[in-house]
Amino acid sequence: MEIITGGVTAAKGFWAAGVEAGIKYQNRKDMAMVYSKTPCRAAGVFTTNVVKAAPVLWDKEVVESEWEAQAIVVNSGIANACTGKLGYEYCRETAGAAADALEISPQSVLICSTGVIGMQLPMEKMTEGVRMLAKAIKPGEEVGTDAAKAIMTTDTRNKQVAVKVTIGGKEVTIGGMCKGSGMIHPNMCTMLAFVTTDVNISKKLLQEALSADVQDTFNMVSVDGDTSTNDTLLVLANGQAGNHEITEKGADYDTFVEALHYVNETLAKKIAGDGEGATALFEVKVIHADNKEDAKTLAKSVITSSLTKAALFGHDANWGRILCALGYSGAKFDPEAIELYLESSAGKILIFKDGMAADYSEEEATRILSCSEVTALVDMKMGEAEATAWGCDLTYDYVKINADYRS
Amino acid sequence: MEIITGGVTAAKGFWAAGVEAGIKYQNRKDMAMVYSKTPCRAAGVFTTNVVKAAPVLWDKEVVESEWEAQAIVVNSGIANACTGKLGYEYCRETAGAAADALEISPQSVLICSTGVIGMQLPMEKMTEGVRMLAKAIKPGEEVGTDAAKAIMTTDTRNKQVAVKVTIGGKEVTIGGMCKGSGMIHPNMCTMLAFVTTDVNISKKLLQEALSADVQDTFNMVSVDGDTSTNDTLLVLANGQAGNHEITEKGADYDTFVEALHYVNETLAKKIAGDGEGATALFEVKVIHADNKEDAKTLAKSVITSSLTKAALFGHDANWGRILCALGYSGAKFDPEAIELYLESSAGKILIFKDGMAADYSEEEATRILSCSEVTALVDMKMGEAEATAWGCDLTYDYVKINADYRS
Numbered sequence: 001m002e003i004i005t006g007g008v009t010a011a012k013g014f015w016a017a018g019v020e021a022g023i024k025y026q027n028r029k030d031m032a033m034v035y036s037k038t039p040c041r042a043a044g045v046f047t048t049n050v051v052k053a054a055p056v057l058w059d060k061e062v063v064e065s066e067w068e069a070q071a072i073v074v075n076s077g078i079a080n081a082c083t084g085k086l087g088y089e090y091c092r093e094t095a096g097a098a099a100d101a102l103e104i105s106p107q108s109v110l111i112c113s114t115g116v117i118g119m120q121l122p123m124e125k126m127t128e129g130v131r132m133l134a135k136a137i138k139p140g141e142e143v144g145t146d147a148a149k150a151i152m153t154t155d156t157r158n159k160q161v162a163v164k165v166t167i168g169g170k171e172v173t174i175g176g177m178c179k180g181s182g183m184i185h186p187n188m189c190t191m192l193a194f195v196t197t198d199v200n201i202s203k204k205l206l207q208e209a210l211s212a213d214v215q216d217t218f219n220m221v222s223v224d225g226d227t228s229t230n231d232t233l234l235v236l237a238n239g240q241a242g243n244h245e246i247t248e249k250g251a252d253y254d255t256f257v258e259a260l261h262y263v264n265e266t267l268a269k270k271i272a273g274d275g276e277g278a279t280a281l282f283e284v285k286v287i288h289a290d291n292k293e294d295a296k297t298l299a300k301s302v303i304t305s306s307l308t309k310a311a312l313f314g315h316d317a318n319w320g321r322i323l324c325a326l327g328y329s330g331a332k333f334d335p336e337a338i339e340l341y342l343e344s345s346a347g348k349i350l351i352f353k354d355g356m357a358a359d360y361s362e363e364e365a366t367r368i369l370s371c372s373e374v375t376a377l378v379d380m381k382m383g384e385a386e387a388t389a390w391g392c393d394l395t396y397d398y399v400k401i402n403a404d405y406r407s
Numbered sequence: 408m409e410i411i412t413g414g415v416t417a418a419k420g421f422w423a424a425g426v427e428a429g430i431k432y433q434n435r436k437d438m439a440m441v442y443s444k445t446p447c448r449a450a451g452v453f454t455t456n457v458v459k460a461a462p463v464l465w466d467k468e469v470v471e472s473e474w475e476a477q478a479i480v481v482n483s484g485i486a487n488a489c490t491g492k493l494g495y496e497y498c499r500e501t502a503g504a505a506a507d508a509l510e511i512s513p514q515s516v517l518i519c520s521t522g523v524i525g526m527q528l529p530m531e532k533m534t535e536g537v538r539m540l541a542k543a544i545k546p547g548e549e550v551g552t553d554a555a556k557a558i559m560t561t562d563t564r565n566k567q568v569a570v571k572v573t574i575g576g577k578e579v580t581i582g583g584m585c586k587g588s589g590m591i592h593p594n595m596c597t598m599l600a601f602v603t604t605d606v607n608i609s610k611k612l613l614q615e616a617l618s619a620d621v622q623d624t625f626n627m628v629s630v631d632g633d634t635s636t637n638d639t640l641l642v643l644a645n646g647q648a649g650n651h652e653i654t655e656k657g658a659d660y661d662t663f664v665e666a667l668h669y670v671n672e673t674l675a676k677k678i679a680g681d682g683e684g685a686t687a688l689f690e691v692k693v694i695h696a697d698n699k700e701d702a703k704t705l706a707k708s709v710i711t712s713s714l715t716k717a718a719l720f721g722h723d724a725n726w727g728r729i730l731c732a733l734g735y736s737g738a739k740f741d742p743e744a745i746e747l748y749l750e751s752s753a754g755k756i757l758i759f760k761d762g763m764a765a766d767y768s769e770e771e772a773t774r775i776l777s778c779s780e781v782t783a784l785v786d787m788k789m790g791e792a793e794a795t796a797w798g799c800d801l802t803y804d805y806v807k808i809n810a811d812y813r814s
Contacts, residue, residue: 051734051742082730082742084762117727118764229731306713307809314810320524323489324636327458335458335489355491357525396803402714403721 001259007160009144010175012198012240013037017136018146021129023122024077024115029150031126032074033098033133034194039068039108040236043207045214047231053081055111056232058091062110063207069236070108072194073098073130074151076179078121080113081229090121097127101134112192112232114153114179148177151192154401155181159270165259167252168243172199174256176263178233180221180271193218193233193267199256200239201246209257210235217264220296220389221272222304235260272303272390273373277397282312283375287386294331295380295387301329302376303391312374313393317342317365319351322376339379344371408666414567416551417582419605419647420444424543425553428536430529431484431522436557438533439481440505440540441601446475446515447643450614452621454638460488462518463639465498469517470614476643477515479601480505480537481558483586485528487520488636497528504534508541519599519639521560521586555584558599561808562588566677572666574659575650579606581663583670585640587628587678600625600640600674606663607646608653616664617642624671627703627796628679629711642667679710679797680780684804689719690782694793701738702787702794708736709783710798719781720800724749724772726758729783746786751778 009016014036018029044063046056062069073094080087095109102109113121137143148158162175178193201209210233218233239245246252273281284302289295302308305325311318319340327335336355341348346368350358368374416423420443425436451470453463469476480501487494502516509516520528544550555565569582585600608616617640625640646652653659680688691709696702709715712732718725726747734742743762748755753774757765775781 047735049731049734050736050738050740051730079727082727082759082763084743086763117725117731118759229727229734306805310806310809313806316811318524320486320489320636323458324456324524327456327636328454329457331457333457336491352489352525356489356493394806394809396806398713399717399720399801399803399806402717402801404723 001262002164004162004164006141006162007144007148007175007177008034008194008196009139009141010162011173011196013238014196015137015139016143016147017133018143018150019129019132019136021075021125021132023075023125023129029146030076031129031133032147032150033137034072034147034196035102035137036070036236036238038238038240039070040238041201041203041206042069042110043203043210043235045211045233047228049229051082051229053079053113053230054083054087054091055080055113056230057088058095059110059232059234062107065107067107069110070104071098071102072110072112072234073133074112074192075126075129076151076153077115078113078119079115079117079230080121081117083118083120086120090123093123094126094130097130098134101131110234114151114192114230117229144177151179153179153181154276155179155274157274159267159274161263161266163259163262165255167199167255170241170243172241172243172256173197174259174263176267178267178271180274181276192230195235195263197235197237198239198241199237199246200241200243201237201256205246205253206235206237209260213257213261213264217261217268220300220387221268222300222391269390272392275392276401277395278392279395280312280393281373282309282391282393283373283388284378285375285386285388286378286380288382289380289385290382292385292387295385297329297331298326298378299387299389301325303389306394309391309394312369313395315366315369317351317362317369323352326378333380333382337381339381341377342368343375343377344368344373346371408669409571411569411571413548413569414551414555414582414584415441415601415603416546416548417569418580418603420645421603422544422546423550423554424540425550425557426536426539426543428482428532428539430482430532430536436553437483438536438540439554439557440544441479441554441603442509442544443477443643443645445645445647446477447645448608448610448613449476449517450610450617450642452618452640454635456636458489458636460486460520460637461490461494461498462487462520463637464495466517466639466641469514472514474514476517477511478505478509479517479519479641480540481519481599482533482536483558483560484522485520485526486522486524486637487528488524490525490527493527497530500530501533501537504537505541508538517641521558521599521637524636551584558586560586560588561683562586562681564681566674566681568670568673570666570669572662574606574662577648577650579648579650579663580604581666581670583674585674585678587681588683599637602642602670604642604644605646605648606644606653607648607650608644608663612653612660613642613644616667620664620668620671624668624675627707627794628675629707629798676797679799682799683808684802685799686802687719687800688780689716689798689800690780690795691785692782692793692795693785693787695789696787696792697789699792699794702792704736704738705733705785706794706796708732710796713801716798716801719776720802722773722776724758724769724776730759733785740787740789744788746788748784749775750782750784751775751780753778
């Protein structure tokens with residue numbers, strides 16, 4: 001697997017654009033389009049929130065149908081959630097406008113929105129934005145970055161990744177972009193993420209690969225424990241790599257899954273590290289757990305603990321809070337048996353063993369916790385299962401951003 | 408039921424004291440004792456965290472045995488959690504010192520600690536503190552307040568309550584004190600709470616009344632979603648009211664339970680309103696839910712949402728976050744059917760109906776959200792079940808307090 005530059009436009013036949021449509025933000029790109037010159041097999045995973053945004057309902061229909069998808073239209077600023085029947089009608093209108101401009105069918109247009117809940121979209125601006133996007137789309141990294149910037153809300157940086165693998169003698173590319181920041185605690189997938197690939201694969205296997213992989217990637221990320229109404233992860237595969245179609249599991253499928261996993265995990269970590277107000281990426285690795293489910297539960301419990309997150313912000317090795325979060329996770333274990341390490345580019349130290357503090361230096365612990373990526377390694381000493389979760393620290397800026405997000 | 412002044416010393420025969428033992432804090436009271444002149448039936452509920460502090464293990468043994476309890480010793484500053492076998496030994500030593508000084512049995516001494524996890528207690532100071540407490544205990548509101556102050560950590564005010572009822576022609580008093588602040592998401596009971604009563608009731612019914620009532624009171628409170636290692640709620644009943652012993656359910660039991668509920672709910676709300684860094688008490692009432700479990704799940708999901716809590720701090724009527732938190736709670740409902748109101752001493756308005764924003768004034772919403780106690784009322788329009796949960800806003804001060812709690 002080769003890691004390359006580029007995002008959603010890295011794979012063959014994928015074009016993109018980002019434009020200023022003035023939906024809610026001023027003086028920045030706020031609408032994006034991803035377009036494949038040929039129809040794609042589409043797979044998707046969506047929020048499990050009972051309150052689903054209108055575009056989530058629209059996209060589920062498209063992805064679960066036999067239709068092939070060819071375009072994704074995204075706006076930032078307004079989430080089109082809690083907007084009633086009118087909100088859904090606006091999705092249909094947006095898809096219709098894109099279909100007209102691109103000369104494709106409305107059922108092949110996927111729609112995503114992110115931003116404030118409860119406001120209606122300004123439809124004139126939306127349809128004008130779609131028209132601008134249809135004119136602006138082209139191949140290349142530059143427009144991929146435009147699109148990645150246009151979907152941001154409180155994100156501080158755009159998030160892209162791409163890799164190349166060889167499948168059936170053909171070069172296959174997978175690229176992706178996503179946005180995260182706040183209201184991030186995906187329960188099927190994260191806020192908005194888009195993966196494009198030129199692989200030739202059956203729709204059934206594409207969905208299966210995606211559904212399985214999100215469990216270990218996007219679903220292991222949390223910024224604030226709030227599962228959004230808009231979480232959407234879409235994968236488009238247009239088959240232009242020319243490999244023999246992957247229709248069953250085997251070496252080709254495994255190669256694709258491995259590359260997809262790298263793309264998903266990289267995007268997921270980018271979301272965690274750029275959580276609202278975050279100054280550090282916080283990784284929690286649980287090893288030697290009794291079973292996979294417990295390993296995931298334990299890891300997620302620690303990355304969602306407000307107290308642990310605030311201590312990380314303060315570079316304070318308050319490991320008792322990590323123990324506490326493991327303890328209330330719901331998983332059973334013997335606190336006397338486990339070991340806890342803290343690790344970063346500044347070093348690695350044993351913090352807790354035999355039910356009490358290990359003999360470590362506070363100074364060294366603070367040095368380790370002052371890095372921009374910090375890992376807590378928990379050895380459960382029980383079995384062979386492991387899991388990793390990603391979060392971030394809890395900061396003044398998280399409160400500031402969210403105390404008055406709408407204005 | 409008559410609401411009276413006083414806390415743990417309100418009921419007949421209960422004495423208390425608070426002293427400066429210098430455990431970790433300087434120049435403030437940090438050890439408390441509650442003492443009954445005669446042996447008491449004791450009931451208790453404790454943290455469900457797998458990682459249990461040493462005093463929790465000690466107290467569970469006492470409460471679950473046939474022993475009658477007569478004293479509670481509490482220290483603040485150090486939690487005696489994650490302290491291994493030595494931590495438990497220190498509980499035994501503390502109980503022994505109290506037993507010697509009070510001339511009672513060590514098995515009738517309950518021990519509670521709150522503060523930093525992972526540090527060992529300075530035992531010389533602890534035993535000296537116990538001796539000072541045994542000399543200082545006496546009846547009266549003043550020493551009750553001393554005790555309530557001594558158990559505080561980051562609490563900004565002491566928390567007490569007392570009520571009088573008539574049972575079997577006799578005046579029965581129930582009083583209590585508690586401390587809360589951070590790491591508050593009780594799952595059986597909250598951080599530390601102590602209720603004293605002179606009622607005459609069987610140990611079995613006392614425990615039954617307590618275990619049932621915490622489900623609707625302390626277990627419905629959350630400051631930060633972190634279930635502590637030390638959560639303990641103890642009730643001592645010394646029977647000095649002289650009522651005929653309550654040994655079965657009936658009118659007397661109901662009167663006692665109603666009074667106990669008032670005491671527990673009042674203490675629980677005091678903990679929520681004085682959560683770390685909090686500027687407001689946030690109450691979420693869910694009515695007309697399909698069943699009680701769903702009602703509780705929905706209410707707790709909203710009060711633990713970081714985004715909702717931050718919006719409350721900003722007096723921002725970002726109701727979409729409340730809808731979102733209801734939606735990811737796990738309870739099933741139809742978002743198009745429910746109604747959401749915001750209410751405080753400044754008024755009450757309908758915010759959300761028919762799946763979208765109601766026609767309300769943002770100015771009025773902000774006015775309502777600017778009060779020190781705010782209620783979100785959610786009408787699920789499904790059945791007859793209801794539940795109330797209590798939390799607080801998420802503020803800069805929460806982050807400040809917890810970024811460097813140990814220093």
